[in-house]
Amino acid sequence: MTLGAGRQQRIATLLRERREGVLDHWVAAVLNTVRGRTTQAELRGQLAELYELVVQAMGEEDGTAAGELSAALQELSRTRARQGFSPSETAVSVFGLKDAVLHEIEAGGGTGVVVYREFASFSKDIDDLGLLTFETYARTREQVIADQAEQLLELSTPVVKLWEGIVGVPLVGTLDSARTQVVMESLLQTLVDTGSEHAVIDITGVPAVDTEVAQHLLKTVVAARLMGAECVISGIRPQIAQTIVALGIEFGDIVTKATLADALAYALERSGVRVGAG
């Protein structure tokens, strides 16, 4: 990408000579659209950097500055995407330079058709830059979503130590095969690492227990048993309990408790800890 391609002499001169005026205008216009999410000083810093690169890109032969400019724009777009800006807000920030330049042309008495022809061509270049931020935005969002999905997978399956010898897994959300695999592995690993003999699997946050989820739970309990640990399942809400019964799922001799607290009390008792009521 090169900017201006030597066809925008007057615009280039204007950008160099009336830097402060144009920049002031640009910042003021953009500030309106980003209010509250970035400070004026921060915004001015960002735009001043882009401005410098635009000026350099218009005056260069080899495209070095243009390359830096597109890198800077992509970076801006990525930061903004992560800050929750909409893609059009970011693109509009870039387009704002056109208005600022036009304002300066008019303030300088707007001399003749040549400068407007140049402006049209400059305007097209800026549009391209704006679109670049759009594309980057879309790609960044996809990345953010993919990252979050992965983080959620890990985040939603923490195994926590509840007491000496007792670990707990609060399950939240949909339990599919992939997640159950993660849960099972981290539970078994934590049992080994902490030398625990009791585990509480709390399903308060699981919206539905169907045969697949039930099967996964049963497998986890059996695997823990093979390692010498006993599991208690807690947090089976009334609607889930009724559904499980209607489905015909049997938890066999697996101990179930209404609440996590009940399950913990049970596990404490089993491991010989006495919880005094005072």
Next chain:
Amino acid sequence: MTSPAEVPITSNDDVVRVRQVVRGLAAEVKMSLVDQTKVVTAASELARNTFVYGGGGTATVELVTNPATGRTGVKIVFTDEGPGIPDVDLALTEGWSSGSGLGLGLSGTRRLVDEFDLETEPGTGTRISVTKWTR
């Protein structure tokens, strides 16, 4: 939410989507939490069977009204063009699975809903329609 909604079932994620659509409509007709959970679980079972055994298909989820009682409900029709079920009685037997499941999906689903209708033809496919009425 739009009704009827057609949800293609071609992956495990689609099973979750079917569940969400069903939950949305069940909540819309103000079904009790227990009944919502039952119909969502039934949908989950049938959607997974459609995916796993039927080789994929579609779920059509719609709001219906019973002209006789005036009650509203959620009706879900699952269709696939898979191998069909050669022995329906066997498939509906509790604990029987041709795969590695618990074999409780079909038999259990029948108890979770108010209406259950199964049509299948070996080599042609399977169509299962279920309805849950509000009380």
